[in-house]
Amino acid sequence: MSGIVDWAAGRARMVMAFILLSLVVGGYAYSTLPKEGEPDIEIPALFVSVQFPGISAIDSETLLVKPMETELSDLDGLKTMTGTAAENYAGVALEFEFGWDKTKIMADVRDAMSTAEGKFPEGYEKYSITEINFSEFPIIIVNLTGPVPERTMARVARELQDELEGMDAVLEAGLAGDRDEMLEVLIDPLRLEAYDVTAGELINTVQNNNQLIAAGEVQSDQGTFSVKIPSSFNEPRDVYDLPVKTNGDRVVTLGDLATINLTFEDREGTARFNGEKTLALQVVKRKGFNLIDTSSRVKQVVAEQSANWPDGLKAAVKIGTSNDQSRVVDSMVQQLLGSVLTAVALVMIVVLAALGIRAALLVGFAIPTSFLLCFAFLALMGISISNIVMFGLILAVGMLVDGAIVVVEYADARQQQGEGPMQAYVTAAKRMFWPIISSTATTLCAFLPMLFWPGVPGQFMGMLPVTLIFVLSASLVVALVYLPVLGGVTGRLERWLADNMTAIANLRLYLHLLLFPVAFVMVAIPMALAQPLFGVMSAQFASMDGLDIVGSVIPVFAVVFLCIAALAALVSVGISGAMLGLVSFFALFTRMGRGGQWVTSKMFSKPVDVIKAGYRRSAFGRVIEFIAGNPVMPLVVIGVVFVFVGTTMIFFSNNSKGVEFFVESEPEQAIVYVLARGNLSLTEKDVIMKQAEEIVLNHPGVLTAFAFAGEGGLDSNTGGAQAPKDSIGQIQLETIPWEDRALRPELDGDLVIAELTEELGQIPGIKIEILAQARGPASAKPVHLRLKANDFDDLIVATELTRAQFDTTPGLTLVEDTRPLPGIDWQIDVDVAKAGQYGADVLTVGAMVQLVTRGLLLDTMRVDTSDEEIEIRVRLPENDRVLSTLDTLKVRTIDGLVPLSNFITRMPVPKLAEINRVEQKRYLDIKAGVSVGLAKLVKTDVIDGEETDITLATMRPAASDADITALDGTGYKITDRTVAATDIDLQDGLAKAQLRLIPINANERIAEITKWLETNPLPTGVSYEWTGDQEDQAESQAFLSSAFTAALGLMFIILLAQFNSIYNSVLVLIAVVLSTTGVLIGMLVMDQTFSIIMTGTGIVALAGIVVNNNIILIDTYQEFSQYMPRIEAIIRTAQARIRPVLLTTITTMAGLAPMMFGLSLDFANGGYTIDSPTALWWKQLATAVVFGLGVATVLTLMVTPSLLALRVWATTYARWVAQLLAKVSLGRASKAAQDWALEKDAQRLKTGILIWGDDAEPAHSPDPADGLAKLRAAE
Helix, strand or coil, X not given: CCHHHHHHHCCHHHHXXXXXXXXXXXHHHHHHCCECCCCCCCCCEEEXXXXXXXXXXXXXXXXXXXXXXXXXCCCCCEEEEEEEEECCEEEEEEEECCCCCHHHHHHHHHHHHHHHHCCCCCCCCCCEEEEECCCCCCCEEEEEECCCCHHHHXXXXXXXXXXXXXXXXXXXXXXXXXXXXXEEEEECHHHHHHCCCCHHHHHHHHHHHCCCEEEEEEEECCEEEEEEECCCCCCHHHHHCCEEEEECCEEEEHHHHEEEEEEECCCCEEEEECXXXXXXXXXEECCCCCHHHHHHHHHHHHHHHHHCCCHHHHHHCEEEEECCHXXXXXXXXXXXXXXXXXXXXXXXXXXXXXXXXXXXXXXXXXXXXXXXXXXXXXHHHCCCECHHHHHHHHHXXXXXXXXXXXXXXXXXXXXXXXXXXXXXXXXXXXXXXXXXXXXXXXXXXXXXHHHHCCHHHHHHHCHHHHHHXXXXXXXXXXXXXXXXXHHXXXXXXXXHHHHHHHXXXXXXXXXHHHHHHHHHHHHHHHHHHHHHHHHHHHHXXXXXXXXXXXXXXXXXXXXXXXXXXXXXXXXXXXHHHHHHHHHHHXXXXXXXXXXXXXXXXXXXXXXXXXXXXXXXXXXXXXXXXXXXXXXXXXXXXXXXXXXXXXXXXHHHHHXXXXXECCCXXXXXXXXXXXXXXXXXXXXXXXXXXXXXXXHHHXXXXXXXXXXXXXXXXXCCCCCCCCCCCCEXXXXXXXXXXXXXXXXXXXXXXXXXXXXXXXXXXXXXXXXXXXXXXXXXXCCCCCEEEXXXXXXXXXXXXXXXXXXXXXXXXXXXXXXXXXXXXXXXXXXXXXXXXXXXXXXXXXXXXXXXXXHHCCCEEEEEECCCCCCCCEEEEEECCHHHCCHXXXXXXXXXXXXXXXXXXXXXXXXXXXXXXXXXXXXXXXXXXXXXXXXXXXXXXXXXXXXXXXXXXXXXXXXXXXXXXXXXXXXXXXXXXXXEECHHHCCCXXXXXXXXXXXXXXXXXXXXXXXXXXXXXXXXXXXXXXXXXXXXXXXXXXXXXXXXXXXXXXXXXXXXXXXXXXXXXXHHHHHHHHXXXXXXXXXXXXXXXXXXXXXXXXXXXXXXXXXHHCHHHHHHHHHHHHHHCCCCCHHHHHHHHXXXXXXXXXXXXXXXXXXXXXXXXXXXXXXXXXXXXXXXXXXXXXXXXXXXXXXXXXXXXXXXHHHHHHHXXXXXHHHHHHHHHHHHHHHHHHHHHCHHHHHHHHHHHHHHCCCCCCCCCCCCCCCCCCCCCCHHHHCCCCC
């Protein structure tokens, strides 16, 4: 396959054209690719819901949820099924495995629901299927505030909504804070009595007219026609004229009994923005569109619409935007772009220092070319540029130049031996073809299993391996095809420039300087004439008459051809002028003496006049000779490294900061949940929310805040977290942008949330929960325990016990559970027998109850002020909508009017508003957060033969009031001291290393609660499982372990195919173990927590990166060992390959070093940032790669030669021992003894020629004088 290099070198012009095409296509792809923040994740989930007015939660579970669960449980690919039974409603959430066939699944769900509907009782409404997509969250909020009537504000908002939803890039612009309109028919009870109309008669009239009757078909000679009788109202007057009964000659209409108003539905919540009543438009973009461009276009449309408002409306309504995600995404893209450019610059500096300017430019060429080819691949796959893709590019910067460095370094060495540029680069590419292929393949093997990462974390991180696979594949093409051709062509161009530069430098100075204005004129004239020529061509085509071929078309094309020829000539002149100016400029350095000649020597290589031959040990070569040159030192080196690795792992296990699922980053948005219990009215809730809202808005770190009392709220990515059941409202706040407060630590996002929690907690009668909306795949409460049982009473008892344990566990905060809230429902029991005596039934009673509650639905109709059909509801006035009104409502019987109270009773019952089920069992959840910065002191005792950690105290960070001072100087205040700590000096024990300090995080608290659960404290029949973040964490941890193993297996197969040696293949993979040691060291040095996603991804990535150095070493060793002693081959391999090994390692480390320190340079506007929210994401992954690769490289340069030498010495001594044993045991007749004697005789011979034949006799003559005669191979 290395013939590809020769093929490309023989078609240099074609390859140069491909290079240019790659750059153009890649640049265009980058400019058109959509840019977004987090990856657009589509969750494979559906929600099936059934409405059933009047059904209770218990009946909903029995009659609706259970039949649905039975039919839906057999769906293909179903992962989890969760049911919800509530008043008036039933729903089942279905979550499938990623990679589902949505069309097929939807069809299967409909079939299953059709079967389930046959088991439903009468009265249910048609089911609906909703696709759940957590990625469709607003990218910008358009808010309207001002002292205008609600109807006017709603009209303005809906007009703007129509304009925004008309944009191609906008999926929807949902309206928050509004109410739907309705036609309200208020029945006057006094008029009912005056007209002798009962509530039952009114209900029958409403129900009988609320029908759409299919009357059948009429068949005639002209065909068959369907007949239907619609029930529709076109205007309020139609409702007013609806007849109710006949009173003598007069018809009593609904208008005689009621007042009809066009109004809004009852308010269930309030909405304010920065303290003013508001309507908010939540703009959601379509998948595949650029978030930044879409947000900009939305602002433009808003400005255009508001500019067309009447002056009065402009003065009254204030319109603005908030929660703009494009600002966050643009900042993230700019920071990551700065990190990419910083990484490129650092890599270029390293290569420049090691190989020179020309080699650095060639290596630097590989970076943008690989990137642009990657963008072309991403465009073909329809993948957007997100923060994951951008970091993949940063991670790839150091890796993609490895192949280019190896080729350029080897070609440079060949040129120093006198080869021409093209021949040198072709030879280098062919020699390094398979090592580069193998090293790239092993790196890709590390990332290949990550393509199958399951769950939301896998979808979130999925673009990282895709990006790296594209970039590294592109770098393979660049290093083995593009670079040899470009190196050869630039080498020839370099020679041409050097020759002409020397010729120009030999001219007189005034002639030399005169060339600059000549070059300027040659460049300026084409630039000046190009635009007029394009104008002439445009004018010619504009004036061309397509029907006049002879008089117009032919002359126009002739003129255009002349213009094109003139442009071509001008381009040639311009290029010639540019080359002349360039050569003249560099020729100036030649005139500047030694300093100038030194500069040109660095930029243009001189022809090799002297070729140095021979071999000389370097300092590193002598070190390796000292290690490998004797049988003892390899064992010493391996032993030292073994002790170092083992000690590092033990030290890390005793001093780690624990484990976390995802990286903690500084929040820029948060949701404040206000919790209160009791039967509060909306007005009371709003009063409380105003107090909380005032505190939030007065904080200097808060930029904007939406406050919602009761129902309502903005759609936000809460990582699956739901509002607490006792929430009476929420405040969704946005902090000051990080860029504007980077130098103001008092406005740190976490500090703002902590201060708001403390201030809001002072409001009497309420509790506060603040959910920080951190970026990433999850931000819900990390400690999430689910209890399941068939017996609900046992489940309640188990939840109470577990909740008490949560409350007493130090470090847990914001503890909540999903037990039903205390409260009552009113249950109306109908005495069916008595009701039958009076001619009434349950349906009539239910309809009368609806009159008292939300009203009877008469029909729907369209009005000019609404785009949707509005409801027509018949109900009693607000003052009469109380339960006591039921006592006054009457039913007409043959004996007269009879009150409802004769056959109904009311009684309060415990409130059970909702029942949740999973795996066809009822469940309740207990959730909690974890306080930041806590730690615990433990001592290790041996109990029943096993080492067990015993907790002595729980502590929080402290300053002057610290009780305990850690070894690093951090102060802690003891918050909880256990009985086990009695009579123990904690400070003294910590100082003497008898006690250990362990950070408290979610994983640690889960482990503590699990210990309690393992004592079986729950009632029989109650099971438990950790879910939420812990479930995702366990799944990701298991996958990464499997991916790591799979990557090692794939790499072993590739290495075995290349080296054909099991020993060498295993030796290469030893670097993976050494890299893990480096990761642990990095976490200790940088004081970081082990992140399952980020650090785990770094370890898997390292498995493919660190083996590259060993591949280069082993490949070179196998070549050298063919024509020199193996020990010498080991020494020369280490000496010859230390430069490319160090270069590839340092470039990768240099590319990621800024991210490891959280540094991002702004090349566009100047300046820099440290530890921005974007940078915090990647610190752990970058730290893992930098330290893992650095430590592994240093150890590899020692361990690999040692293991190679160990095998040589071991086989040598083994052969000697075997020969000795053979000689001792079998005497001189043994084959080993004969070979040994022959070897000794051969060493005594003076001649260097040996002739061997089949009839050779054993050469064991005792007389060495006639050895030549005795030692013969043929006569």
